[in-house]
Amino acid sequence: MVRTAGTRIRRILFWAHLSCGVAAGVLILVMSATGVLLTYEKQLVAWSTAAMSASDSASGMQLFMETIEGWHRRLGGEPDSMRAGLxxxxxxxxxxxLVSGLWLWLPPVWRWQVMKLRLLLRRNYQSSKQRDFGWHHVLGIWMLVPLLLIAVSGVVFSYPWANQLVFAAYGEIPPARRGPPPAMAIAAAPSQDRVLLPAAAAAPTPGQQARRWLRFIHTGEVYGLPGQTVAGLASLAACFLAYTGLALAWRRLVLPRIQPG
Incomplete structure (x- = not known):
């Protein structure tokens, strides 16, 4: 009875996993591919503008990264456009x-002969289907934690309710959205010229610290260059997960209908 219930839950999760993957696979691929290109955005922009004076226009690298970032965040559309919403x-x-994938990854039998197929890549696979299945399982489990951190932090950026949950976890209310935060305060000098002084900033609350951590865990910058590298590799793995997932879905759902016999 327990096994039957577990099998039923697994079947439901499988079809939900597959359906969501088919529905969002292409967009996940776009987010992941652009995420790879943005891995070392900070360093590349700094390097490309190092020799430019303050009066020079933005470098080609900076403009390129801004374009890629626009596709990564909004699919090339405006912030409130349908593209961004999708x-x-x-x-x-x-x-x-990702969460359902972890459940589906768990093998029916906990033996090394079964586990190694889901933990280690092989040099040779008997078929492209077996290769895609292997890549999907191996890359999925090894990159699960960084991908979850990236995806969950992205949800916090995108949805006000998710942002509110971060602050609610610390018993706080999220600060009201304002215009560009004033980095400097304006004071009047005896000469009547306007002098810019650093604005005094209050110590961040635990909720604000958590929100800031999510901001930089998304790019891996919270752990410096190694963190960025892990985030970039996770994004690259997500490209393969999207591709192999769509390929496996194609073989299951479409190929039997178009192949004769």
């Missing part, structure tokens, strides 16, 4: 795909 939804589905 991308946000795809990322939310990605969180479910």
């Amino acid at each position: 991308l946000d939804l795809a990322n939310l589905l990605f969180v479910f795909i």
Whole structure:
């Protein structure tokens, strides 16, 4: 009875996992590919502008990164456009795909002969289907934690309710959204010229610290260059997860209908 219930739950999760993957797979691939390109954005922009004076226009690298970032965040659309909304939804589905994928990854039998197929890549596979299955399981489990951190933090950026949950976890109310935060305060000098002075900033609350941590865990910058590298590799793995997932879905759902016999 317990096994039957477990099998039923697994079947439901499998089809939900597959359906969400088919619905959001292409958009997840776009987010992941652009995420790879943005891995070392900070360093590349700094390097490309190092020799430019303050009066020079933005470097080609900076403009390129801004374009890639626009596609990564909004699918090339405006912040409140349908494109941006679809991308946000795809990322939310990605969180479910990752969590359900962990359940589906668990092998029916805990033996090394079975486990190693889900933990280690092989040099040779008997078929492209077996290869895609292997890559999907191996990359999925090894990159699960960084991908979950990236995807969940992305949900916090996209949805006010998710942002509110971060502050609610610390018993706080999220600060009201304002215009560009004043980095400097304006004071009047005896000469009547306007002098810019650093604005005094209150110590961040635990909720604000958590929100800031999520901001930089998304890019891996919270752990410096190694963190950025892990985030970039996770994004690259997500590209393969999206591709192999769509390929496996194609073989299951479409190929039997178009192949004769």
